[in-house]
Amino acid sequence: MPSSPTVRVSLIFLAIALVGLLFADIAVTTSNPWRDLGNFLFGIATPNFFSTEGLMTALLRTVAFAFVGVALGSVAGFLMALAYRSLPVRIFCAFIRAIHELFWALIFLQFFGFHPLTGVLAIAIPYAGIFAKVYSEILEEADPESGRVLPPGTGNISAFLYARIPDCWAKMRTYTAYRLECGLRSSAILGFVGLPTLGFYLEASFSQGLYSDAGAMLILFYVLIATMPLWVRPKLLPVYVLGAPFFLGEGLPIVWGNVQRFFTEDIVPAPLRNGEGLTGLTPWLSDLMINEAMPGIWNTLVLTQIALVATGILSLLAFPLISNHFGGPIRRNAGHVVLVIARSTPEYILAYILLQLWGPSMLPAVVALALHNGGIIGHLIGRQTNAIKLRADAAEGFNRYSWELVPRVYRSFLAFLFYRWEIIMRETAILGILGIYTLGFYVDSAIQNIRFDRAMVLILITALLNIGIDTLGRYIRRKLALQTMPTC
Amino acid sequence: MATPVIWKLMLSCFFCFTAAAASAETLVFTAIPDEDETKLVERFRGVADYLSEQLNVDVRYIPVKSYAAAVSAFRNNQVQLAWFGGLSGVQARRLVPGSEAIAQGVEDEAFETYFIANTNTGIEPAAELSALKDQLQGKTFTFGSKGSTSGRLMPEFYVRDTFNAKPDDFFSRVGFSGNHTRTLRLVEAGTYDVGALNFQVWEKELADGNINTDAVQVIWKTPHYPDYQWTIRGDVDERFGDGFKQRVTEALLNLDNPELLESFPRSGFIPAANADYEPIRKTAQEIGILD
CATH class of the missing domain: 1.10.3720.10 (MetI-like)
Known part of the structure; x- marks a missing residue:
């Protein structure tokens, strides 16, 4: 050895x-895998950008879901990062991030249905768990020196805001921006289970063998991600975050009784539900x-x-x-x-x-x-x-x-x-x-x-x-x- | 810190959404995604226009990605009407007390599943499934969707019943293509040796000249069983006014636009009742996909 x-x-x-x-x-x-692969590559080489009227809307929704989901996730994650020393919080965060976005989406689909909240929470929840972990690591690593030189009697909150945050700000910003890119990917694949993002049309085109349509969607997605440094600017971020909720689409109304039913009936194991004990x-x-x-x-x-x-x-x-x-x-x-x-x-x-x-x-x-x-x-x-x-x-x-x-x-x-x-x-x-x-x-x-x-x-x-x-x-x-x- | 403000603003945005969306009084319907999406969207937009004209309410079709999503949307009252398969209809009506099967296609009273095989396998058509045992054993096999009646429930039932084995054990590989069109394409291309699909999809694609009959052929046809139907929620009268269910039923039964019927493809719609689907429920229970 x-x-x-x-x-x-x-x-x-x-x-x-x-x-x-x-x-x-x-x-x-x-x-004939090579012929199919050839057809697919040919499709990418001959993209058809005008296949679906909904393509641009889907792209917009993909971005909107990513922004709202990541924004909510980062705020919630930040709050949890502050309490990350507590074991229950750590376990909770580990648990919510261990479940994939698509699983969360499948769960929410059962009671929120095709409401924007389904997609937003599917991204926000696991991301909050990840943000909490990474933010807390960044906060841990901050240089404690600046805190020690504060005058005695400085409140905890002031100390945190003035001594800790400035040291971590750059790292947190970089990481959050990076997660936004991940958020775009997550948002796109939510379409595969029926949300109105890019994946919805991608799945439809692929399953019908319309490779030129699918190729166009993939190309648009790459361009969207590759140009992120150009359109994701710190000054524009508040505009995006505040504007994004208005571009999630209407979806279908939530019926709140469904939420209760899901938790009190649907997920109760069948034998208990049927009184077999x-x-x-x-x-x-x-x-x-x-x-x-x-x-x-x-x-x-x-x-x-x-x-x-x-x-x-x-x-x-x-x-x-x-x-x-x-x-x-x-x-x-x-x-x-x-x-x-x-x-x-x-x-x-x-x-x-x-x-x-x-x-x-x-x-x-x-x-x-x-x-x-x-x-x-x-x-x-x-x-x-x-x-x-x-x-x-x-x-x-x-x-x-x-x-x-x-x-x-x-x-x-x-x-x-x-x-x-x-x-x-x-x-x-x-x-x-x-x-x-x-x-x-x-x-x-x-x-x-x-x-x-x-x-x-x-x-x-x-x-x-x-x-x-x-x-x-x-x-x-x-x-x-x-x-x-x-x-x- | 700006974060609490952003948080509040976003929350308020959500509430606006919920409020705005809840006020619309539109009949929303869906259908199981059993075929190519483009075809479905075209077909059901036509149905939406027709119903809207007949009923004097806004009617909207929403496409979904899975059979379960169609059932869930119906159960959650996000859609009030749905074009279900036999099994998805049974599932949906069990979950929504008071819901009713109101119309079925003329062909749905006696529906069939076709077993198809790639011609390279050398499997020849037979009148009895049991005659194909040696030829089918160890081949690769694809169902349609996991929740399909003609693409999963009935073929699985006949495989179990005839060969006394789970499909997983009888075939070397079992897949779920997703829908009937894909089953056809996958067997035609040889990705799977054998598949099972809705006979109407086969007949229509054949008539339209979309099947390479040198590559794929029908090897066995199941006995008849009841399949697709329109199912409506029991509470639509309260929501859309007295007699609404009756009006929807009549509108569907009177649908005689040949183009629209051809797109299903059905020759017309006839009355249906929940009890018609009792055999489907029993079969589903027997093979363990219904409790």
């Missing part, structure tokens, strides 16, 4: 993934565990581990694309475009596209997760290598890559990878909605059969699994003394 702990951990994870491959369902089941609960629960939860957990874990290692390999292969240490500016710019596209496309959309092209198996999911997450980590690592100064006589080409750069960035690479472990698992679970047999598949099936009691138990299991992975990831990062900054 190699003595370096980072290498040892890497090899252990590689081994787990290889064993997972033996059990995983990896296959291309379409008879606790004796009926045991067979109900064991049926659920054996036939749905267990296979779901197993597939989710297998897929997560394979996708994690695939992400790692892809990140290591991708970072030279944007690194100063290789190639000229033209190639680097091309590399930037490739990585921007890879990381701006939500995994869910990538997986959806690949599933259409290759047919259902874990393969499209692995590739989608690896492309998206590998794009993000590759970008971060690549940027890091640009700060490295090599000796003038350092090795060139492959030797430079393997002996000079990779060893220097390997620790932060692992840090990012383990940070994203939990994120990859959350996505893996949700990809089940697309037909891969992870937990999301069983959640979706329960909802399709109008069995919200089962759906809620399965969502709860998903959340606990996620919290477990998050804790394990943090433990490993601490053991290996890996430092990281948050990514989404």
Whole structure:
């Protein structure tokens, strides 16, 4: 066994993934995947921007939901960050962020229906949990010196506002802006479950094989994200945040009785609802565990581990694309475009596209997760290598890559990878909605059969699994003394 | 700090929304997303215009992304009328006491599911499903939507009944394509060897020349069962005035615009009752997708 702990951990994870491959369902089941892929790429090359009258509205709604959701999430997250030392708050935050936006949307759809609140809360709630964690970390790290020089008798609030906030402001702003980009992605995919954002039309075009229409939507989405630095200006932000609620669309009115019914009837386990009492609960629960939860957990874990290692390999292969240490500016710019596209496309959309092209198996999911997450980590690592100064006589080409750069960035690479472990698992679970047999598949099936009691138990299991992975990831990062900054 | 102000403003915005949206008195209806969305939107906008003209109220169609979303919207009173399949109708009427099946297509009294196969599999049509056992075993198979009657419930029932096995165990891979058009396309393209779909979708696509009959063919037809129907909530009379349910029913039964009927495709609508769907409920209970 190699003595370096980072290498040892890497090899252990590689081994787990290889064993997972033996059990995983990896296959291309379409008879002509390359023709379909060709049709799709041809569609992107010949975009049709005038397919749907609603396209521009959908784009506007995508932005509006993102702004309102992220704004609400950041305010709530900030308030919770102030109380983050309390264990119940920490547990609460871990719990709400362990449930994916799409699951939240599926839950709210059941009682708010197609009201804008469904989409807004689906983004705001998990984001609040993430904001609370990251803001509290930023506040923790603030230099305490400025607080010590305040005159005695300064109130807590004044001390906080004048000594702590100024030190953290820049970091919090950067992170919030970054989350806004994530918010746009989340907002777009909410369309897949019926909210009026981009995903709604994207799903419709894809499922009908209208690749030129879908291509146009994807291009508009990339342009929207790539031009964010131009249109998201600090001075314009208040205008956006105040204006956004007016562009969410009307949706359909909320019937408040539904909310009560959902919590007092729908999610009560069927045996209790039908008065069978606790004796009926045991067979109900064991049926659920054996036939749905267990296979779901197993597939989710297998897929997560394979996708994690695939992400790692892809990140290591991708970072030279944007690194100063290789190639000229033209190639680097091309590399930037490739990585921007890879990381701006939500995994869910990538997986959806690949599933259409290759047919259902874990393969499209692995590739989608690896492309998206590998794009993000590759970008971060690549940027890091640009700060490295090599000796003038350092090795060139492959030797430079393997002996000079990779060893220097390997620790932060692992840090990012383990940070994203939990994120990859959350996505893996949700990809089940697309037909891969992870937990999301069983959640979706329960909802399709109008069995919200089962759906809620399965969502709860998903959340606990996620919290477990998050804790394990943090433990490993601490053991290996890996430092990281948050990514989404 | 500006944050509390922003918070309040945003909250007030939400309340404005809720208030504005609640005042509209519009009949909203939906339909299960069983086919290509473009076709559905076109068809049901036509129906909305027709109903609006007949009933003198604003009528609006909203497209949804899943069968369950259609049922939930109906249950939550966000839509008052819906074009359901057999199973989704049973689910919806169980959840909304007082709701009624008011009209069905002429063809829906005796609906069928077609099992189709890619011709590369070499599976030949048969009169009995049991005759296909050896040829079907171990093939890949796709249903339509998880909540579909013709695309999931009935084919699953016949697979279980005939082969005495769960579809997962009998076939090597089981998928849910999402809707009937996609089932057709996926089997035609060979993504799945075999699939099951709504016979009307097959017949219409065939008549329109949209099927490559060299690539895909029908291998078995199920016995008849009741399927699609219009279902309306019991409380519409209170909301839209006495006799409203009756007027909607009559409007649907009198629908004779050939283009509109062709888009379903149905030759006309006839009266329906909740009891007509009793066989569907029993089947759903039998295979465990209804409690």
